Amino acid sequence: MKRQAYQPILITDAARSQGDQLNSRQRRYVVMMGVRMACVVAGAILVGVQAPLLWLWLPLCGLGMVLIPWLAVLLANDRPPKEEHRLANRFRPTQRDETPPMTLTAEAHPHKVIDVDP
Template identity: 65%
Template sequence: MKKQPVLITDAARSQNDQFRSRQIRYVSMMSVRAACLIAGAFLISARPPWLGLWLVLCAAGMVFLPWAAVLIANDRPARSKAERAASAAEREQQQQAAALAQQPVDEVEYLTIDGEHWTEPEREHRP
Protein backbone atom coordinates (compact mmCIF):
# COMPACT_ATOMS: atom_id res chain seq x y z
CA MET A 1 0.00 0.00 0.00
CA LYS A 2 1.28 3.43 -0.96
CA LYS A 3 1.89 5.85 1.92
CA GLN A 4 0.39 9.32 1.53
CA PRO A 5 2.76 12.18 2.39
CA VAL A 6 1.96 14.36 5.37
CA LEU A 7 0.25 17.58 4.33
CA ILE A 8 2.18 20.55 5.71
CA THR A 9 0.74 23.29 3.56
CA ASP A 10 -2.58 24.94 2.84
CA ALA A 11 -2.06 24.57 -0.90
CA ALA A 12 -4.84 22.96 -2.90
CA ARG A 13 -4.49 19.46 -4.26
CA SER A 14 -2.74 19.23 -7.60
CA GLN A 15 -4.77 19.22 -10.80
CA ASN A 16 -3.73 15.63 -11.48
CA ASP A 17 -4.97 14.48 -8.06
CA GLN A 18 -8.28 16.28 -8.54
CA PHE A 19 -8.69 14.81 -12.03
CA ARG A 20 -7.91 11.30 -10.77
CA SER A 21 -10.50 11.52 -7.96
CA ARG A 22 -13.13 12.78 -10.43
CA GLN A 23 -12.31 9.87 -12.76
CA ILE A 24 -12.75 7.39 -9.93
CA ARG A 25 -16.13 8.89 -8.98
CA TYR A 26 -17.32 8.81 -12.58
CA VAL A 27 -16.23 5.22 -13.22
CA SER A 28 -17.77 3.99 -9.97
CA MET A 29 -21.12 5.62 -10.81
CA MET A 30 -21.06 4.21 -14.33
CA SER A 31 -20.31 0.78 -12.82
CA VAL A 32 -23.46 1.09 -10.71
CA ARG A 33 -25.34 1.97 -13.91
CA ALA A 34 -24.00 -1.15 -15.62
CA ALA A 35 -25.03 -3.18 -12.56
CA CYS A 36 -28.56 -1.76 -12.92
CA LEU A 37 -28.65 -2.94 -16.55
CA ILE A 38 -27.44 -6.43 -15.61
CA ALA A 39 -29.87 -6.61 -12.67
CA GLY A 40 -32.74 -5.56 -14.96
CA ALA A 41 -31.89 -8.33 -17.43
CA PHE A 42 -31.64 -10.87 -14.61
CA LEU A 43 -34.97 -9.72 -13.11
CA ILE A 44 -36.77 -10.13 -16.45
CA SER A 45 -35.57 -13.73 -16.76
CA ALA A 46 -36.23 -14.61 -13.07
CA ARG A 47 -39.68 -12.92 -12.86
CA PRO A 48 -39.64 -12.21 -9.09
CA PRO A 49 -42.60 -10.71 -7.21
CA TRP A 50 -42.95 -6.96 -7.68
CA LEU A 51 -41.16 -7.19 -11.02
CA GLY A 52 -42.54 -3.84 -12.22
CA LEU A 53 -41.18 -1.97 -9.19
CA TRP A 54 -37.73 -3.54 -9.56
CA LEU A 55 -37.60 -2.74 -13.26
CA VAL A 56 -38.62 0.89 -12.61
CA LEU A 57 -35.84 1.21 -10.02
CA CYS A 58 -33.29 -0.27 -12.43
CA ALA A 59 -34.48 2.01 -15.25
CA ALA A 60 -34.30 5.05 -12.95
CA GLY A 61 -30.73 4.12 -12.05
CA MET A 62 -29.79 3.75 -15.70
CA VAL A 63 -31.35 7.11 -16.62
CA PHE A 64 -30.35 9.33 -13.69
CA LEU A 65 -26.89 7.96 -12.87
CA PRO A 66 -25.18 9.28 -16.05
CA TRP A 67 -26.59 12.74 -15.43
CA ALA A 68 -25.50 12.69 -11.77
CA ALA A 69 -22.10 11.21 -12.66
CA VAL A 70 -21.32 14.00 -15.11
CA LEU A 71 -22.39 16.68 -12.64
CA ILE A 72 -20.40 15.18 -9.78
CA ALA A 73 -17.32 14.46 -11.91
CA ASN A 74 -17.23 18.02 -13.27
CA ASP A 75 -17.71 19.63 -9.86
CA ARG A 76 -14.69 21.34 -8.41
CA PRO A 77 -13.45 20.29 -4.97
CA ALA A 78 -15.02 21.93 -1.96
CA ARG A 79 -13.31 25.04 -0.65
CA SER A 80 -11.38 24.78 2.58
CA LYS A 81 -12.28 26.68 5.72
CA ALA A 82 -9.47 29.17 5.12
CA GLU A 83 -10.64 29.84 1.55
CA ARG A 84 -14.21 30.43 2.74
CA ALA A 85 -12.99 32.81 5.47
CA ALA A 86 -10.81 34.76 3.01
CA SER A 87 -13.71 35.03 0.57
CA ALA A 88 -16.05 36.28 3.31
CA ALA A 89 -13.49 38.88 4.46
CA GLU A 90 -13.00 40.12 0.90
CA ARG A 91 -16.76 40.34 0.35
CA GLU A 92 -17.19 42.30 3.61
CA GLN A 93 -14.39 44.69 2.64
CA GLN A 94 -16.03 45.30 -0.74
CA GLN A 95 -19.38 45.99 0.94
CA GLN A 96 -17.77 48.47 3.32
CA ALA A 97 -16.04 50.23 0.44
CA ALA A 98 -19.32 50.41 -1.50
CA ALA A 99 -21.16 51.78 1.54
CA LEU A 100 -18.46 54.41 2.08
CA ALA A 101 -18.58 55.41 -1.60
CA GLN A 102 -22.37 55.88 -1.39
CA GLN A 103 -22.15 58.22 1.61
CA PRO A 104 -22.62 61.90 0.73
CA VAL A 105 -19.51 64.03 1.15
CA ASP A 106 -21.26 66.34 3.63
CA GLU A 107 -21.87 63.53 6.10
CA VAL A 108 -18.27 62.36 6.23
CA GLU A 109 -16.45 63.78 9.24
CA TYR A 110 -12.91 64.79 8.57
CA LEU A 111 -10.28 65.35 11.21
CA THR A 112 -8.87 68.84 10.89
CA ILE A 113 -5.76 69.93 12.73
CA ASP A 114 -5.51 73.66 13.08
CA GLY A 115 -2.01 75.04 13.57
CA GLU A 116 -3.12 78.16 15.45
CA HIS A 117 -4.20 76.24 18.50
CA TRP A 118 -0.78 74.86 19.07
CA THR A 119 1.40 76.88 21.37
CA GLU A 120 5.10 77.12 20.98
CA PRO A 121 7.15 76.13 24.00
CA GLU A 122 8.44 79.14 25.81
CA ARG A 123 12.02 79.85 25.09
CA GLU A 124 14.50 80.39 27.82
CA HIS A 125 15.78 83.92 27.82
CA ARG A 126 19.53 84.14 28.20
CA PRO A 127 21.18 87.36 29.09
Protein backbone atom coordinates in the same frame (compact mmCIF):
# COMPACT_ATOMS: atom_id res chain seq x y z
CA MET B 1 -4.69 39.98 -4.52
CA LYS B 2 -1.13 40.07 -3.28
CA ARG B 3 -0.33 38.04 -0.18
CA GLN B 4 1.05 40.13 2.67
CA ALA B 5 4.54 39.32 3.97
CA TYR B 6 3.42 38.80 7.56
CA GLN B 7 0.94 36.01 6.79
CA PRO B 8 2.53 32.58 7.17
CA ILE B 9 1.83 29.92 4.56
CA LEU B 10 0.83 26.60 6.04
CA ILE B 11 1.25 23.42 4.03
CA THR B 12 -1.91 22.01 5.64
CA ASP B 13 -3.89 24.83 4.00
CA ALA B 14 -2.59 23.95 0.54
CA ALA B 15 -5.17 22.80 -1.98
CA ARG B 16 -4.93 19.40 -3.61
CA SER B 17 -3.07 19.35 -6.89
CA GLN B 18 -4.95 19.43 -10.19
CA GLY B 19 -3.83 15.87 -10.98
CA ASP B 20 -5.12 14.51 -7.66
CA GLN B 21 -8.45 16.24 -8.16
CA LEU B 22 -8.77 14.86 -11.68
CA ASN B 23 -7.89 11.31 -10.59
CA SER B 24 -10.47 11.33 -7.79
CA ARG B 25 -13.16 12.68 -10.11
CA GLN B 26 -12.31 10.00 -12.73
CA ARG B 27 -12.48 7.23 -10.12
CA ARG B 28 -15.84 8.50 -8.86
CA TYR B 29 -17.18 8.58 -12.44
CA VAL B 30 -16.02 5.02 -13.20
CA VAL B 31 -17.55 3.69 -9.97
CA MET B 32 -20.88 5.39 -10.71
CA MET B 33 -20.92 4.04 -14.26
CA GLY B 34 -20.19 0.58 -12.83
CA VAL B 35 -23.27 0.92 -10.61
CA ARG B 36 -25.26 1.96 -13.67
CA MET B 37 -24.10 -1.12 -15.56
CA ALA B 38 -25.11 -3.25 -12.58
CA CYS B 39 -28.60 -1.71 -12.78
CA VAL B 40 -28.81 -2.50 -16.50
CA VAL B 41 -27.70 -6.12 -15.97
CA ALA B 42 -29.98 -6.57 -12.95
CA GLY B 43 -32.96 -5.21 -14.93
CA ALA B 44 -32.24 -7.55 -17.84
CA ILE B 45 -31.92 -10.56 -15.53
CA LEU B 46 -35.13 -9.68 -13.65
CA VAL B 47 -37.07 -9.43 -16.90
CA GLY B 48 -35.51 -12.67 -18.22
CA VAL B 49 -36.42 -14.76 -15.18
CA GLN B 50 -39.76 -12.97 -14.59
CA ALA B 51 -38.95 -12.32 -10.94
CA PRO B 52 -41.66 -11.71 -8.37
CA LEU B 53 -42.34 -8.04 -7.59
CA LEU B 54 -41.10 -7.10 -11.05
CA TRP B 55 -43.30 -3.98 -10.88
CA LEU B 56 -41.15 -2.77 -7.97
CA TRP B 57 -37.68 -3.72 -9.17
CA LEU B 58 -37.86 -2.46 -12.76
CA PRO B 59 -38.65 1.17 -11.85
CA LEU B 60 -35.79 1.12 -9.32
CA CYS B 61 -33.40 -0.20 -11.97
CA GLY B 62 -34.77 2.36 -14.44
CA LEU B 63 -34.14 5.20 -11.99
CA GLY B 64 -30.60 3.93 -11.51
CA MET B 65 -30.05 3.79 -15.27
CA VAL B 66 -31.36 7.35 -15.78
CA LEU B 67 -30.24 9.28 -12.68
CA ILE B 68 -26.78 7.80 -12.10
CA PRO B 69 -25.25 8.95 -15.43
CA TRP B 70 -26.60 12.46 -14.87
CA LEU B 71 -25.15 12.58 -11.35
CA ALA B 72 -21.88 11.04 -12.52
CA VAL B 73 -21.35 13.78 -15.11
CA LEU B 74 -22.24 16.51 -12.63
CA LEU B 75 -19.86 15.15 -10.00
CA ALA B 76 -17.09 14.49 -12.52
CA ASN B 77 -17.17 18.14 -13.62
CA ASP B 78 -17.40 19.45 -10.07
CA ARG B 79 -14.35 21.18 -8.64
CA PRO B 80 -13.68 22.15 -5.04
CA PRO B 81 -15.07 25.55 -4.06
CA LYS B 82 -12.81 28.58 -4.24
CA GLU B 83 -11.31 29.86 -1.04
CA GLU B 84 -13.39 32.46 0.76
CA HIS B 85 -10.61 34.96 1.25
CA ARG B 86 -10.17 35.40 -2.50
CA LEU B 87 -13.63 36.88 -2.91
CA ALA B 88 -14.10 38.45 0.54
CA ASN B 89 -12.96 41.97 -0.36
CA ARG B 90 -14.87 42.13 -3.62
CA PHE B 91 -18.33 41.63 -2.14
CA ARG B 92 -17.91 43.11 1.34
CA PRO B 93 -16.84 46.74 1.55
CA THR B 94 -14.38 47.43 4.36
CA GLN B 95 -15.48 49.65 7.21
CA ARG B 96 -13.38 52.64 8.26
CA ASP B 97 -13.57 51.59 11.94
CA GLU B 98 -12.44 48.08 11.15
CA THR B 99 -8.79 47.29 11.80
CA PRO B 100 -7.18 45.05 9.20
CA PRO B 101 -6.46 41.48 10.33
CA MET B 102 -3.03 40.59 11.68
CA THR B 103 -2.27 44.13 12.88
CA LEU B 104 -1.14 44.94 16.39
CA THR B 105 -2.45 47.92 18.29
CA ALA B 106 -0.19 50.02 20.53
CA GLU B 107 -1.58 48.34 23.67
CA ALA B 108 -0.88 44.87 22.36
CA HIS B 109 2.70 45.73 21.35
CA PRO B 110 4.16 48.27 23.83
CA HIS B 111 7.24 50.13 22.69
CA LYS B 112 10.34 50.30 24.82
CA VAL B 113 11.24 53.93 25.55
CA ILE B 114 14.87 54.81 26.27
CA ASP B 115 15.30 58.18 27.96
CA VAL B 116 18.62 59.82 27.08
CA ASP B 117 18.39 62.79 29.47
CA PRO B 118 19.40 61.94 33.08
